[in-house]
Amino acid sequence: MSKKILFILSEYGYWGEELLGPLVACDEWGYQPVFATPTGKRPHALPPSLDPGYVDPPLGRTVTTAEVAVAARELDESTRLDQPLSLAGWLPERPYLSDAGHLRRLESYHRELAEVDEDIAGYDALVIVGGSGPIVDLANNGRVHDLVLAFVRADKPIVAECYGVACLAFARDWDDRRSVLRSKHVTGHPKEYDYKDGTGFLGTDFVIGPPPYPLEYILRDATAPDGFFHGNVGRDTSVLVDYPFITARSTPDSFLAGRKLIEVLESGLRRFGW
Template sequence: MAPKVLVVLTSFGYIDSAKKETGWYLPEFAHPHEILASKGVEIVTASPKGGVAPLDPASVEQFKSDASSVSFLNTKSALWQQTAKIWSFLGRSEEFDALFYPGGYGPMFDLATNTDSIALIKEFVAAGKPVAAVCHGPIAFTGVKLPDGKPLLAGKKATGFSNAEEESIGLLEHLPFTLENKMKEVGAEYKSTEKVFEPFVVVEDGGKLITGQNPGSSAGVGEALAKAIGV
């Protein structure tokens, strides 16, 4: 039977205060998908609201010269246009080999605190399945507490979109918090590259916790996830 990875996408698509469309970020799903699919992994998608998970139009424009992103955009739209609701996967972790969260600004507004998502991550962690995320995706891990009450990220090396990278984008005033600050707040040993936007991936717990810093880290997260599930 083909290995299966459950990918959770945001349902949040518009930042009112910034008058800006947002969502999930194209290469952060496209690059890991290319790597996993080439190794025979089946991808299943979920989102808080189900249905269409909004794709950040800025990421389509910024990666219009990236062959992997363009191919994914043109041939795999069902993956984000027909997502199932997260709650429908609760109690089903045994059907999957891993859980993955692409980034984009959307997750900062819904997956950071979504109770179904938090329950899903707890279930995968309890089952010993790898959980992975890239860029803003790791925000989904910050609200997760283990059965002993300790945050999932407490004392763990992890990365995600840095404050320095946020400053270069210019949306700071429109965010509820920054990812780096929130990760540190829950006790993560936050790691990042010295140079902004350089690829950087952190693998903890023997592959059970995988985080990537920025869009350029997406392929690296895909490779780490493939290794973690043994494909």
């Protein structure tokens, strides 16, 4: 039986290393990657993530090595990402309460979600790749939330990196509205590492100042009352495992996150980094 990992990428730009790190680990251990985007459009790397000379403003230093820049560019220009699955074509969309025939449509929605649970049986883990793009089309994407919930129900590991961690904070059962991160320990982009200006996205000329929400604050609220957000500011890496979640703060944590995913799958790791 083949081993498969589902990778979710934004159509508005992913960070090269944040795909490369987990993907390299999966390739080395014989896991087949399956890529998906919100509407099936081919994902592309954010240009700064392929530039070894790019200086991250909050950190005041470069964040991409020459070796990683070459490997990430080769991956981005390869055919591996050419035909991603479409989440819109795979998962149902929850109907508006105001839609005609709402009750019948809601029943249909739940029937289709049950089929997604069956699909998930064919995957070993989920990876939500980070970068600025997820802010636009992943963080508050209902289909992404339903996919996260499906993996949680199946008790399968989920990796989320950088701004991809917001998807976990917002993934909630509509009956109780509690985040799947409730009372969990996670990491993510801390306030200190947020841009003050220049948050950009692919496919649009729209560039904003800081990110539209401080991810740290969202994660602190989502993990209450007994969990915790660990920013690990000033430390080289920040990756946490609080099963089934493997969360990574940012770019330098990508390869470590990939290795921890393999440890979770192959060795039964359930806790790391806190």
